[in-house]
């Protein structure tokens with residue numbers, strides 16, 4: 001086993017289910033990674049040590065996921081020149097808006113490449129880390145190319161399936177539309193009949 005090239009840090013074990021998406025992508029591209037928990041607020045010394053030793057230990061990229069006032073990615077970026085990818089996590093009552101802003105709004109000179117909220121964000125963190133590694137690793141670059149082609153093929157297959165379903169159901173749709181139209185006409189007729197001598201409209205309909 002070779003040395004890990006990517007470090008995945010997260011603020012709490014409650015972030016793990018989401019951050020595993022990043023790890024899964026790294027495995028797909030054959031990239032060694034390490035994973036740990038460190039919090040900018042609860043274990044600031046650990047974050048400092050991790051960030052300052054990362055480059056010497058051979059890491060090329062750091063992925064940092066955190067929720068709430070998510071300062072983890074920024075705190076790491078303040079201590080290293082390695083690229084830092086931030087994954088905001090929607091673990092708070094604000095549904096991650098707090099984490100998103102805390103991660104993305106870095107002051108000039110200390111960038112954090114901030115991903116989307118949710119599963120896609122964690123997945124993209126893995127892909128983005130792979131893209132950084134690929135600038136100096138032909139094997140990873142080739143795997144990324146295959147990944148793109150497969151993604152395109154998946155979408156095309158979905159489109160074909162949808163076209164097939166649409167072709168099968170095409171003749172049913174006009175019937176549905178006719179039935180809906182008929183139902184509307186019937187209720188309009190019923191309302192017209194009731195108006196002159198029938199029961200007065202309810203409060204809801206009168207308004």
Ligand code: RP5
Pocket residue numbers: 010011012013014015039065066067068089091
């Ligand atoms: C953040 O606080 C973590 O990244 C996590 O998303 C959130 C909640 O942590 P726990 O209270 O679940 O440990 O630091």
